[in-house]
Amino acid sequence: MGLTMDADALNAFLAREFQQIAGEFIVDTADDEVLVARLKVNQSHLRPGGTVSGPSMFALADLAIYTAILSRIGPVALAVTTNASIDFMRKPEAGCDLLAQCRILKLGRVLAVGEALIFSDGQDQPVARCSMTYSIPQNRPNSGG
Template sequence: MDIVMDAQALNAFLARDFPQAAGDHGIESVGPDKLVARLRVDDRHLRPGGTVGGPSIFALADIAIYCAILSRIGPVALAVTTNASIDFMRKPAAGRDLLAECRILKLGRSLAVAEALILSEGAGDPVARCSMTYAIPPKRPENSAL
């Protein structure tokens, strides 16, 4: 699978098309086998007890997997999640950003399957594991109307 969007292009895409997520999330690197995304954790992401809440962890996984797929197919804004499963395994380390390490398992014409391991930056054991399936819309002819 060739890389068609690098980290810089993906971050620009997020800033342009998903500014509500771009402030908290960023793509750190895109490689042939793995994409790494970051959640810049602050007080908005914490639940009572001072740990990062599940919705913030899930959002990181979803954005990271979405970008991993786009890194291979280009800026297809209408690719959407059709299935998701997440296992929360341990409490994130306090005061650290979260990283998602994503791998694409299958990339077809209409579906993509990928997984993400969520880690506290600098810690060894995963916080969560997520798998997702995305639907990829069919390509339209270049001269077709909306």
């Protein structure tokens, strides 16, 4: 299945439907294989010890996989996370944005499964790995506008 939304369309959707995260998360790129989303790390994402918090990394993974699914099915705001697993592997660098490289592993009629590797910008080794399952609404009543 090809893309129905590119990075620009996904960012416009996020700005419209999720104003509470405006400016924090950006979809850098989206193609048929990989979506890359960015968390613009600031002081509010840090925890004691000078590292990015786990909840901030989880939010990035959730947004990356969500937008990767939407890139294929269109602007369905009511697609929701039904399962999540995250492995924290390394301490992210506090002064760097985080990037999530996401792949969709399965896209069915009612369920989608994706995986995201999270990196500190400019680093080769991932700091976290996350897999998530999403429920896709049957009727898709909210197409985002």
